[in-house]
Amino acid sequence: MTSILIVTDAWHPQINGVVRSLERTAEELRARGLRIEFLTPAVFRTLPCPTYPEIRLSLTTAATVLQRVEAAACDHLHIATEGPLGMMARAAALKTGRVFTTSYHTRFPEYLSARLPVPLSWSYAWLRRFHNAGQGCMVATRSLEDDLRARGFTHLMRWSRGVDETLFKPYHDSVLPDDLPRPVFMNVGRVAVEKNITAFLDLDLPGSKVVVGAGPQLDSLRKAYPDVLFTGPKVGEDLARHYASADVFVFPSLTDTFGNVLLEALACGIPVAAFPVMGPLDVIGGTDAGVLSEDLRQAALDALEVSRAACRRVALHYTWAASADAFLSNVLAAQQAAGCRGAA
Template sequence: MRIAIVTDAWAPQVNGVVRTLTATIDELRRRGHTVETVTPDGFVTWACPGYREIRLAFGQSWAVAHRLEQFRPQAVHIATEGPLGWAARRWCLDRGQRFTTSFHTNFPDYLALRTHLPARCFWPAFRRFHQPSSAVLTATPSVSARLAAQGIRHTKPWSRGVDPAIFRPGAPRSALRRTTGPVMLHVGRVAVEKNLEAFLALDLPGTKLVVGDGPARPMLATRYPEARFLGTLHGAALAEAYRAADVLVFPSRTDTFGLVMIEALACGTPVAAFPVEGPIDILGPDGSGLGGRRIGAVDPDLARAIRIALTADRDACASEGRRYGWSACTDQFLAHLATEREALAG
């Protein structure tokens, strides 16, 4: 099948959206599908206001249309609600090409945090974006319920996975183990929407490690000098950081899934988080996941969640992490693609 995937989130960004898309594309190509990616690296881009690491391709509707016309896709998936996503949406509607979208990132809440406006101000644009799609792919039932409450009801499941060749349990060899007390790790963008300060401000014995980069890093590194900011890690180095940690702390209240949680679990590391969508979907309301043994904890008191998660069974964590594979996720993705054209109105 000839599949076009359009996304405003792409390398060199490091986040769950990019990892999900690249893993899915690799699996699609391995199965013999022809995949065309329409991404910002193919266009002139500008830095996103307030977030220079993100490059956005504004004013590229003609170029996006030309790329899609040349490729002649049998299926189109629009992964993000950015400028490229809107341009691809317009091309599909103009030509009667059915398409799917996905809701990876809770942008209404992110925008509310950055602008101090209510999230309800931003939902109409997102409803408009997703309304004509054949299906909106979501990672968890909680996200589907959130979208349904906002009038977006045509959702379909598209879970997430990990690479078991990289993210697996093992004896930690990292120098990160040579620290004081339990090792508490955070992995993700260092940005306001990740609520990282809720973790760094905790008065707990042990060592706080932060893997990742972002606009809030200079301020947080100055404010919390006892924490170690390690920058961005990939692949085997990232897996080693997970294995070296006694607990992954996931303080975000706005993520739709949290790929780092299942990566940590696959390495045998328990997770502590707030009881919000994403963590509850993965860890369960009592921290026992699907296997019935403790793999972490969710609690309104993040310090308490950390203390409970430190008692988790690392073998149970690894077993839970093995439930998530990219092959099954790609099966879901393919099952929901829209491949036929609609008759043009008029």
């Protein structure tokens, strides 16, 4: 195995866990001598996704995607998203008999139902058909694996995430305004309805609330919560310093499959307060790095007592090198399984 083509609808200028995971995995695999190619919306004309203009939908044809997949001449095809490019790449693979894997990053049915009256069963039926056609579907956590298996998904493979511990680390100086009352409770991520941010903003907490990120809800939430500091999106060291300037990281999402931001906060030494759901249960559950409770306010208050050193210790168990190793192992297993079936 020397080359992999990754097809993804999620790409720059989006700032999210999917993009970061794909980029860092590619970096690690390239360092191992593999050739990693991407097929993304960057090479096509695009239009904004309805209700979510930050997401760009590719304007192309199945024939064009097939040509690009064939031209890449890679040994393996990995389809990271279920958008237009992902659907056309899947069709290309099935048409040519190419072995491919997929990954399940987003609980799309829950995201869709938060915006439109679409039954979850309809969305999951479509996603099950999409992912079961491949030789493997990569998922980040045991909770997600168990959930999808119960819904009829097959060939599930584990692919966890990592964190850059040299960038996301404790910093001594705060980048927040000096007059911002302490303690500071912070959320970082996409400012969108499916992230359930209002559950955090509505909490009666001492000190201050800070939201870092951009998204379709940003303007409306700024108006509705004038006492909250909305910083807009941050990247690189500036983002890491914002994490490190907080006292507690509050993660109100009920729909994330993992939550890379959890690892980034922990690596900066910031304890997490979250609901006991998929993602937080897998990362925080059974550790001393945060507090999980149906009472998010109490979890946030209790998290103030959590050791920052303990948070960083938990984060250091997650490396991008291990993540890339798992990804490659899944690819090789899928190729081997396909070969064995073919031989049979």
